[in-house]
Amino acid sequence: MAKKICPDDRWSWVEVDLSALRRNTTAFKRSLARGVRMMCVVKAGAYGHGAVRCVNAMHTAGADQFAVATVEEGLELRRAGVQWPILILSQPPIESVQTLVENDIMPCVYEPDFALALGEAAAAAGRVAKYHLIVDTGMTRIGVMPADAVELRRTIDFHRGIECAGTLTHFATADVPDDWDFALQLNRFRNTVSALRDAGLNPGLVHCDNTPGTVLHPECQFDMCRVGIGLYGLQPAETTVGVIDLEPVMSVRGRVTRVVYPEVGAGVGYGMTYRVPKRNVQIATVPIGYADGLSRTLSNNMDVIVNGQRQRQVGNICMDQFMFAVDVNTTRTYCPTPEVREGDVVTVIGADGDERITADEMARLRGTINYEVVCGFGMRLPKVYV
Template identity: 60%
Template sequence: MALNREPATRWAWIEIDQGALRRNTRAFKNLLGPRQRLCCVVKADAYGHGAVECAKIMYATGADMFAVATVREGVALREGGIKAPILLLSEPPIEAADTLLAHQIMPSIYTAEFALAYGERAVSAGVVGKYHMAIETGMNRIGVHHTEVVEFRRSVEFHRGIACDGVFTHFATADEPDGWDYKLQCRRFEEAVTAMQEARFPCGIVHCDNTPASILDPSTHFDMIRAGIGLYGLQPAERTAPVFPLDPVMSVRARVTRVTHPAIGEGVGYGFTYRVPRARVQICTLPVGYADGLSRTLSNRMDVLFRGSRVQQVGNICMDQFMVAITETSKRQMPEAEIGDAMTIIGRDGDEQITADEHARLRGTINYEVVCDFGLRLERVYR
């Protein structure tokens, strides 16, 4: 983790705004009552923001639990010094049981085969393995079917090596809390929880809310919410933005590595998809490419910020580099760049801003994927 220092080995980096991360975490914590908990989702290396570093900031700001997608992600948190409860949002291979127990990572469970094998490994280790039971309420991805929860609990609850720490489901359409599908999932989840309680099976922490549901439907907060993309300052849906402002945490910047003035008609980059249209066009090279998460589909379609103004990206984006064109017109006096000048790919520069949502629209995807992709290879600086 670099603090307030750019990488010494490359003129390209991600900036993480620690203050914005604290404010966003606090905003989600403030949605909750005194007995409700905040689970911060830090899977995919905290959506490209750096899981260990972000988890430390979140924990200091009120996080009660962390959620990951893979066993390795959970182990990385433990090795990074995170001591809070960690929930694995999937059921891993049975071979992972010993690793889960050794690092106190709670798996999601939805098959009896895994539950019983996990319990056997826990008994052998002299511990009790905690787990959260995933309930399938309509997304048709993972979980015990909502009509079969009592039968499932009966098939595993006898085992002394396991203990249910929580039950949960996941919403497919939480951005539409008035919709029929969302309400059906809510009803199925509530009925499943009630059925287990009436059968005297402990449910532990009851939770179902992802980021949009946490914001839009307080009635489903139950014992805990699972905040994800919103922690990083990105809106999960159009209708959350007006009611729950957030501060973007990630910026992506790079410094110019080369400047040139090609002749009229000369091409730029692979395939010459851009040719210089007039005299005095400055072509600047920046050391970021599609291997760093800057999608090649953005070639000749995106802007970057330089000294508070937008400049056009030109030519095909390469694996490790891309180019921009600085053109002075009668309507805009644009200074030329020099080697070492900083440009902004995602983030704010003066009054201008380029967001992950802008990149997402151009790519035909969602802001989640944009920030995850930038975390592939770029070093992070925490400010």
């Protein structure tokens, strides 16, 4: 099957399992209290999985709204015919207000000048632009300070061209059990929402739970939860493992473009950081490199799966290709290692037979998180939906 779905123009690709994506979305939707809406985060091309196809699959599984990071990401969805609510999880440049109004894309707001410019653009078009007020409760990234939230709303609410559709904050430590900083952020957020209501100001949809918050803190689901990395079958933290069952959605595969038996001592790749140690060692090439998301820091330190067996990557990973070694031994009865041939499918992330390489395994080798791993693979590799 892998050979059949391989793109015609390049022997490397990202496989996206839409059925697994729908099952993950359904699992999160079922975890919410009755009436709580679900906003699915599809920024960075749905974390490398392809935003448009993922949005459609998520909506069929219960998604109510969608969140992106940039104006262009929102426009991509609108151009593809997506009509459901879209929120930008930041306050974009003031120059973008006309585009936001024309395409019915909601921004986050935390500065009055931006909010009033948005209102002017909407009023000129005979429309009302919706926005979400974002509150900085302690992450120190973006948002209005809690003490200033009521004043900001009073400053901008006179404008007939804007309407507050939601109030949110973002947790820094929702994945840490019994964390003091999380409790402090939540308390500040609750107090801010209460202050808005006491002042006669409608906060709209109140939301603060991100993926780990949705899993670990059902007590603060409020009106909506924002679910991101978990939709793609990846746990946001070790503390959520076992609390919700998820299925990986992404696999990364390529096909062997060249196989040789080099002489003993032959170097492999830039800098020749690997040399062939003995006879009967194959060196195979796959057209995936660091420009495709396979970090160069993994050089000589990762496995791939071929014909159901793990093999070692060797040599420095190149921009567009990498190599791996196969110690050919067909005489062992307990675990023979057959020759690799041109066209054989190589799994970089995913399953083949009884072996599996996960984004978490690769993240540990890189000293990073699974979010970065999958986002990287989604930038250039063609996507195949299965």
